[in-house]
Amino acid sequence: LPDEFITALPILTTITNAGYEAYFVGGSVRDTLLGKPIHDVDIATSAYPAEIKALFKKTVDTGIEHGTVMILDHGEGYETTTFRTESGYTDFRRPDEVTFVRDLSEDLKRRDFTINALAMRGNGEIVDLFAGLTDLQQGILRAVGDPKERFHEDALRMMRAVRFSAQLGFTIEANTQQAIKSEAHLLAKIAVERTNVEFSKLLLGKDAQRGLLEFAETGLYQYVPGVISEHELDIIAAATALENVRLTSDEQAWTFVVSQLGLDEAATMAFLKAWKHSNDLIKTVTNANRFIRTYKAQAVVTNWDLYSVGADLSIALSVLQITQVDFPVDQLQQAYAALPIKDKHELAISGQDLIKRGVVKPGPMMGKVLAQLEQGVVAGEMVNEPAALLAQAAKII
Ligand code: ATP
Ligand code: MG
DSSP states (O other), rough: OOOHHHHHHHHHHHHHHTTEEEEEEEEHHHEEEOOOOOSSSSESSSSSSHHHHHOOOSEEEGGGGGTTEEEEEETEEEEEEEOEEEOTTTTTSSEEEEOSSSOOOHHTTSBBGGSSSEEEESSSEEESSSOOOHHHHHHHEEEESSHHHHHHHHHHHHHHHHHHHHHHEEEEEEEHHHHHHHHHHGGGGGGGGHHHHHHHHHHSTHHHHHHHHHHHHTGGGGSSSSSGGGHHHHHHHHHHHHHOOOOSSSSHHHHHHHHTTTTTHHHHHHHHHTOOOOHHHHHHHHHHHHHHHHHHHHSOOHHHHHHHHGHHHHHHHHHHHHHHHTOOHHHHHHHHHHHHHHSGSSSSHHHHHHTTTTTSSSHHHHHHHHHHHHHHHHHTTSSSHHHHHHHHHHOOO
């Protein structure tokens, strides 16, 4: 067992010694069986939340109405959720009602895919009610129960399917895939933020190519935010471009997306807003994409282009490397490193200096002069020394 389980074992023992059942469940069990590192350990139990709270000194009600209590132990937090069933999904996203139950099988039944419906006892024994182990071995994503019904209950599961296919490199089983095709339109009901989380994970998956092809083939792409629905062929081209490449950060992944979609600056910003990205990400991606568009339009870039993209250059270069043949990445990196200045604060003269020397008066002219000095220095047309810049400023005036 991985360390994360070992340190959580005393919690399972405390619960079972009190006469309840407790299991490790969810992604950590799946990933351990796949030999992958795990992040968080989820525990499922027959004990009701009040019963859990009576057993442990320190707990936090992180989601008690859904049965989740966080147990604090040796500085670690363990999410413990009472076995439950869900019913009612009138809105295709959240159950109208959750009911706590004492039976593990009821809890495993409500989970999305067979590989996510495995439970593990403290001794490592696996409870496998839906042949999830076979699917895990064969690399198959299969809905638990009737796929169409399951996607009706919660349409996000369809995005989770294509996300897991990208992360794990798994095939979506035929009936499950068929159900995604017929129910894909329900994805439009899901909050953009949640779809975004799944799509971002897909892009960063080790087999993003597979995930994107499933995303296109199932028709899910027609029901996500922004203009993706108009770009089926670009999605397939993007998948092809990711053949032997792995995207490594959200910023890089979304820069890749907007550049594949061929979006201009205004369209890029509107697109990222529609996906409810943070202002920070929008700024970085827009900046990197501007550089990419300039390079693609001209196959050369100026010092000013390099200076303007600044620290986001590495993202722009990494995305260009994915799609451009014989892309001169080293040359551009060297050109950036060789820029006379990387920031306007590095100019050898300031507005204060220009006023003190009586070259420029405070006022609107100042911004103009400083901008011209900045451009001159970046272009290598002016030497970044106080005397030289004073002389240049006097000429501009
Ligand atoms: P990750 O590695 O991304 O955390 P995960 O499988 O652990 O993957 P979580 O969102 O953390 O995903 O969910 C934990 C478990 O809860 C899942 O393994 C699955 O059993 C269940 N689950 C999560 N979301 C859903 C859903 N929308 N429908 C049904 N079951 C779900
Ligand atoms: Mg998880």
